[in-house]
Amino acid sequence: MKNADAILNNPFLNKGTAFTQAERHALGLVGTLPAHVQTLAEQVTQAYAQFQSKSSHLEKRLYLMTLFNENRTLFFRLMADHVVEFMPIVYDPTVADSIEAYSHLFTDPQNAAFLSVDHPEDFEASLKNAAGGRDIRLVVVTDAEGILGMGDWGVNGVDIAVGKLMVYTAAAGIDPAQVLPVSIDAGTNNQKLRDDPLYLGNHHKRLAGDPYLDIIDQFVTAERKLFPESLLHWEDFGRANAQVILDKYQDQFATFNDDIQGTGMVVLAGILGALNISKEDIKDQKFVTFGAGTAGMGIANQILDELQRAGLSEAEARKHFYAVDKQGLLFTDTPDLTAAQKPFTRDCSEFANADDLTTLAAVVKTVHPTVLIGTSTQPGTFTEDIVKDMAAHTPRPIIFPLSNPTKLAEATAADLIKWTDGKALIATGIPADDVDYRGTTYHIGQGNNALMYPGLGFGLIAATAKVLNGETLSAACHALGGIVDTTQPGAAVLPPVSQLTEFSQKLAEIVAQSILDQQLNKEPIANAKQAVAAMKWVPEYRPID
Ligand SMILES: NC(=O)c1ccc[n+]([C@@H]2O[C@H](COP(=O)([O-])OP(=O)(O)OC[C@H]3O[C@@H](n4cnc5c(N)ncnc54)[C@H](O)[C@@H]3O)[C@@H](O)[C@H]2O)c1
Ligand SMILES: O=C(O)C[C@H](O)C(=O)O
Ligand SMILES: [Mn+2]
Incomplete structure (x- = not known):
């Protein structure tokens, strides 16, 4: 049998003041806690008041981590009640x-x-x-x-x-x-x-x-x-x-890289949401990825996959991409290309002004992209001039400044709305407040892999997946379609974090179903939805053996 110390100092078992009198007797906890037995709900009320009393975000996080270290059930019950408020505290930024x-x-x-x-x-x-x-x-x-x-x-x-x-x-x-x-x-x-x-x-x-x-x-x-x-x-x-x-x-x-695949998924899901709003076809888009690193090339590959599923040949699909890094537009003969960049390079002969394409501004001016993705770590690089130039050549520019944390973002949502007169369809890496502009409230989707990896991972585990392949990733990217009401003026291109638990569950079910459909499950599983439901943990106190 465990002693009081081993229970109270084990965050997976500890209930603190919520141990009942019977449990206190059975587990050797009598006299180790104040007399009044609290409910989980009372503990949550007390903890939330403490949280609110902290003045800075970092202090709030440190307080929450103390709770997390002491009692996981209490921490996650509290987070379930305040997910929108807690996400930017426990997570990015x-x-x-x-x-x-x-x-x-x-x-x-x-x-x-x-x-x-x-x-x-x-x-x-x-x-x-x-x-x-x-x-x-x-x-x-x-x-x-x-x-x-x-x-x-x-x-x-x-x-x-x-x-x-x-x-x-x-x-x-x-x-x-x-x-x-x-x-x-x-x-x-x-x-x-x-x-x-x-x-x-x-x-x-x-x-x-x-x-x-x-x-x-x-x-x-x-x-x-x-x-x-x-x-x-x-x-x-x-x-x-x-x-x-x-x-x-x-x-x-079963394994994945979140920066490559999780980011690729959330960006494709966001683009699909944006195209739902603009009623445009993905095959008509021109993509500039600014910052052709781990995330930038992961995004390009996920979009490439989608273009091919939409019927383009690989060679046709690649023509829709313009990868820009420190060197400018990446050409076949650009020095120091990474293995991931090479298949997305362009040929100098395609451009009369190839030598000038060393800046984002020059590339945007020449290419007229319809989609601009920022994963460059370079703050403020989506300037007013560049954004206005882009918006002059496409009715609903899709612009996703994704670099994290806040201080590294390529642009703010508020500026992008203002510079494009409300036309831009935006997702940002960190949470962005609504933007009120000329009588419309614009909701900004969070283009962060946190919207995707929990559902993806949970679905893979619930389905006992042997591997993750492109088929399942593609199914997951399409999972959020229909969750966003794109008919509302100012609608976001991705669902709000307030619905994170609902759409993570839906995503997990679709991922698990995709694994079963491809017979990639290790254990026999009859029903994907049930497998997901059976694995779901809810923050409530359980008996201790
Ligand atoms: N929102 C999300 O979900 C999400 C996901 C992954 C990464 N990110 C963000 O994307 C950024 C990049 O992450 P990563 O993992 O790809 O890093 P990385 O280092 O692999 O890639 C960054 C790329 O930007 C390039 N770069 C640097 N300076 C540049 C400049 N002046 N002009 C053009 N390109 C330049 C680098 O050469 C590199 O190729 C980070 O800020 C990260 O937080 C966001
Ligand atoms: O951690 C995040 O906020 C997203 C992403 O994985 C990143 O590296 O920026
Ligand atoms: Mn990351």
Whole structure:
């Protein structure tokens, strides 16, 4: 039998003041808590008042993390009641502030597994210890080389894995006892961190190249051995590694890269929503992706897939893309192209002014895009001139400034509405307030992979998927169609975060159905909807054995 300490300090079991008198007697808790027994609802009221008393977003987050560390049921019950208010606090953008300050604010490891590149022989023990005998079904792993658009944050980046998992539970209902955040500490090239005596990670440079990929392989081997039923979600790896790692493992077991595939999905879903509003055809669009990195090329590939499903040949479909990075428009002979960029390059001979196409402004002027996506990490780069130029050549410009966090966004929704006289169809990476402009209220969709990955992941786990393929990704992108009422003036291109739990469930069901339709399930499953419903965890207190 567990003693009082082991129960009260276990966030998966602890109920705090809600332990009943009978439980207090049965579990050896008599005298360890104040006399009054609270309901979960009373605890929620008390905790929300505390939350509201904090003045800054970071303080609010730190308070919520304390609750999370102590009592997962209470935390997720509270979040269920306040999902719109909590999302920007537990997740992006406030998670960015907590990552920057992680080593200085550290109080609790939050049940994450910390794998040091210097001790691969400890990987298996580390994962096992952090899991503590729990039945792990979902692992979010980061090496934190590309945290949001903020670069390399070493071990501090573990907070993104924790944050992504909090959204999984809040949105889709994965049992918080079945998840494991993992930090691969491969060192850091962030000199400021290495010089900081309080920095909690390895104070050496990042491991790179084949030795790094070998470490990843050792992690995957240990992870598959210990948690063979789990889905493995990769988050915020560097541009040089993200696609390479995905290519290596995606045919072997259920896994996905959120920055590549989750982002590709939410952007395609947003474009489909926008085209519902403008009544245009995806085959008539010209796409400029500004920032041709992990997310930019993931987005391009998901749209390419859609164009091909709409009937275009691959060669025809590729002609709809213009990838722009630091060098300007990417040509076949541009130096330093990544493997992901190469298939999306253009030929110099296509343009009379190829030599001039070194800036976004020149590309927009020449190409007249109808869709402009920002994943560049460069704030303010969708300028008034560029946006007005784009809007002069297309009736409903689709503009998605997606770089996170807030300080890195290519433009604000309010400016885009103003500069295009209300014509732009917008999604932003971080939550944006409604924009009132000339008598219409414009709702702004959040073009963040958080709208997609919880439903995608939950559906894959519920269906016991062997792998994730393009068929399932495509089905998921179309899942949200019909949820947005595009007939309203000022309608958003994506459903609101207030409906996150509803549409995550729908998405999970569609994903699970797609797995069953393709017979990609490991276990026999009769009904996708039932499988999703059966796995859903709800935040309420249960008996303790
Ligand atoms: N909203 C979402 O759901 C979502 C999802 C993933 C990534 N993002 C955001 O997208 C951004 C990029 O993320 P990533 O993972 O692709 O990073 P990345 O490093 O792989 O890609 C960034 C790309 O931008 C390019 N770039 C840098 N400066 C540039 C400039 N001046 N002009 C043009 N291109 C430039 C880089 O060379 C690189 O190719 C980040 O801010 C991230 O937060 C948003
Ligand atoms: O974390 C986010 O807010 C989305 C995305 O995964 C990113 O890296 O920016
Ligand atoms: Mn990310």
